[in-house]
Amino acid sequence: MxxxxxxxxxxxxxxxxxxxxxxxxxxxxxxxxxxxxxxxxxxxxxxxxxxxxxxxxxxxxxxxxxxxxxxxxxxxxxxxxxxxxxxxxxxxxxxxxxxxxxxxxxxxxxxxxxxxxxxxxxxxFMWRFHPRVERVLDLLAAGAVGDVRLVRSTYTFDLAAAGDVRSGSVDDDLRLNADLGGGVVSDLGAYCVSGLRTYAGGRPVSVHSWKHSAPGRAVETTASGQIAFDNGVTGQFFAALDVPGGGLVEILGTRGRIRMTNAFRIRAAQAPFDIERQHADGSWTTESTPFHDQYEAEIDHFAAVVRDGIPPRITPQDALANALTLDAVRRSWTEGEVTVCER
Missing domain, CATH: 3.40.50.720 (NAD(P)-binding Rossmann-like Domain)
Known part of the structure; x- marks a missing residue:
C-alpha cells in the first residue's frame, strides 16, 4: 500500500x-x-x-x-x-x-x-459512498422497477431544534448567513438535486422551482421544485431548514417503486439501512444494508484516486452538472420555468 x-x-x-x-x-x-x-x-x-x-x-x-x-x-x-x-x-x-x-x-x-x-x-458528496446507492443503481439497471418515470427527493432539518450551533443561537448559524453562501438550496437542496440526477439517469433540461424565507431570514429556508430530464424522467424535490424529518428518496417506475429513508446522511444508530421495494403485484419486500461510514469511504476513495489513479466517483463534470442545475433552480425563483444550461 x-x-x-x-x-x-x-x-x-x-x-x-x-x-x-x-x-x-x-x-x-x-x-x-x-x-x-x-x-x-x-x-x-x-x-x-x-x-x-x-x-x-x-x-x-x-x-x-x-x-x-x-x-x-x-x-x-x-x-x-x-x-x-x-x-x-x-x-x-x-x-x-x-x-x-x-x-x-x-x-x-x-x-x-x-x-x-x-x-x-x-x-x-459523502452519500454517494454508501453501498446502498450502488445496490439501488444496479436494481434500476436490471429493470427492477421497470422504466423509471419519477424520482422524488426530500431533505429536511429543523435547524432551530438541533442545538448544534456553537454559540447557542441559531441566528449565528452559517446556513442562515447570505454573505457566506447560506440558504437551504446550497445546504440540503444540493443533496436533493444530486440525488435526483444520480437516480434519474439523465440530464436535467428544465427546472421550475419555488422558495420561501422564514420571517426575519435573509436566505431561503424552504425550496421545492420539479426538474424535467432528457430521458423523460421527472424529478421533484423539497428541502427545508425548519422542518424535521431527514432524507427520503422514492423512485417510481412502470413495474414498481423503491423507497429509502435516511437517504443522504446516516448514523450507526439508524441501522439497518433499508431498500423498500414495491413489486408490480403491489407486494413489498425489504432489503437491508449494514452501517457503512460514508466519510471514511469517501476519503479512502479519494486516496485511491490520488495514489492509485482510479477514476473519481464524483467527477469534475458531475460537479459542474450539479452546479448548473442549482443555478437553474435559483433563476427559476424569478423567471419561472427555465432551461438548464448544458455545460
Missing part, C-alpha cells in the same frame, strides 16, 4: 470536528498534517484532537506547507471557489465540501485550475 495522503484542513467547521476529522483518524490511507483557521485557538484545538502536528492562523500558511498533499476545503460556501483554486495552484489535491461553489462559473474556474495543475478535485 502506498503511503497515506497527508491532509491539510481549511476551516475548523463542525463537520470536520464531528465527521471528517474522526474519519481521517480511522483511515489507514489518510492522515491529518495541518489545520488552519482564522482563529488560532480553534485550529490548535482541532489539530490536537486529530493528532496533527501543525496548526496555522491563516489558510495561506497551510497551503505553503510542503508536507501537505491534499486539502479539505471546509470553509463557508461562499469561500469554496477561491480557496480551492488557491490550493490547486499551490500543488495540492482538493476535496471540497458541497456545494462545490456558489455558481457553475465558479465550478468551471475550479475545474480549470485542477486541470492546469494536474491535481485531483472532487466534490464531497
Amino acid at each position: 502506498s503511503h497515506p495522503v497527508r491532509w491539510g484542513i481549511l476551516g475548523a467547521a463542525k463537520i470536520v470536528e464531528a465527521e471528517m476529522g474522526p474519519a481521517m483518524l480511522r483511515s489507514r490511507r489518510n492522515t491529518v498534517r495541518a489545520v488552519a483557521s482564522r482563529r488560532l485557538p480553534a485550529a490548535e484545538k482541532l489539530a490536537a484532537d486529530l493528532d496533527a502536528p501543525a496548526a496555522y492562523d491563516s489558510y495561506d500558511r497551510l497551503l505553503a506547507d510542503p508536507e501537505v498533499d491534499a486539502v479539505y476545503v471546509a470553509t463557508p460556501n461562499a469561500l469554496h471557489a477561491d480557496w480551492a483554486v488557491a490550493a490547486l495552484d499551490a500543488g495540492k489535491h482538493v476535496l471540497c465540501e458541497k456545494p462545490m461553489a456558489m455558481s457553475a462559473d465558479e465550478v468551471r474556474r475550479m475545474n480549470a485550475a485542477a486541470q492546469r495543475n494536474g491535481r485531483v478535485l472532487m466534490e464531497a
Whole structure:
C-alpha cells in the first residue's frame, strides 16, 4: 500500500470536528498534517484532537506547507471557489465540501485550475459512498422497477431544534448567513438535486422551482421544485431548514417503486439501512444494508484516486452538472420555468 495522503484542513467547521476529522483518524490511507483557521485557538484545538502536528492562523500558511498533499476545503460556501483554486495552484489535491461553489462559473474556474495543475478535485458528496446507492443503481439497471418515470427527493432539518450551533443561537448559524453562501438550496437542496440526477439517469433540461424565507431570514429556508430530464424522467424535490424529518428518496417506475429513508446522511444508530421495494403485484419486500461510514469511504476513495489513479466517483463534470442545475433552480425563483444550461 502506498503511503497515506497527508491532509491539510481549511476551516475548523463542525463537520470536520464531528465527521471528517474522526474519519481521517480511522483511515489507514489518510492522515491529518495541518489545520488552519482564522482563529488560532480553534485550529490548535482541532489539530490536537486529530493528532496533527501543525496548526496555522491563516489558510495561506497551510497551503505553503510542503508536507501537505491534499486539502479539505471546509470553509463557508461562499469561500469554496477561491480557496480551492488557491490550493490547486499551490500543488495540492482538493476535496471540497458541497456545494462545490456558489455558481457553475465558479465550478468551471475550479475545474480549470485542477486541470492546469494536474491535481485531483472532487466534490464531497459523502452519500454517494454508501453501498446502498450502488445496490439501488444496479436494481434500476436490471429493470427492477421497470422504466423509471419519477424520482422524488426530500431533505429536511429543523435547524432551530438541533442545538448544534456553537454559540447557542441559531441566528449565528452559517446556513442562515447570505454573505457566506447560506440558504437551504446550497445546504440540503444540493443533496436533493444530486440525488435526483444520480437516480434519474439523465440530464436535467428544465427546472421550475419555488422558495420561501422564514420571517426575519435573509436566505431561503424552504425550496421545492420539479426538474424535467432528457430521458423523460421527472424529478421533484423539497428541502427545508425548519422542518424535521431527514432524507427520503422514492423512485417510481412502470413495474414498481423503491423507497429509502435516511437517504443522504446516516448514523450507526439508524441501522439497518433499508431498500423498500414495491413489486408490480403491489407486494413489498425489504432489503437491508449494514452501517457503512460514508466519510471514511469517501476519503479512502479519494486516496485511491490520488495514489492509485482510479477514476473519481464524483467527477469534475458531475460537479459542474450539479452546479448548473442549482443555478437553474435559483433563476427559476424569478423567471419561472427555465432551461438548464448544458455545460
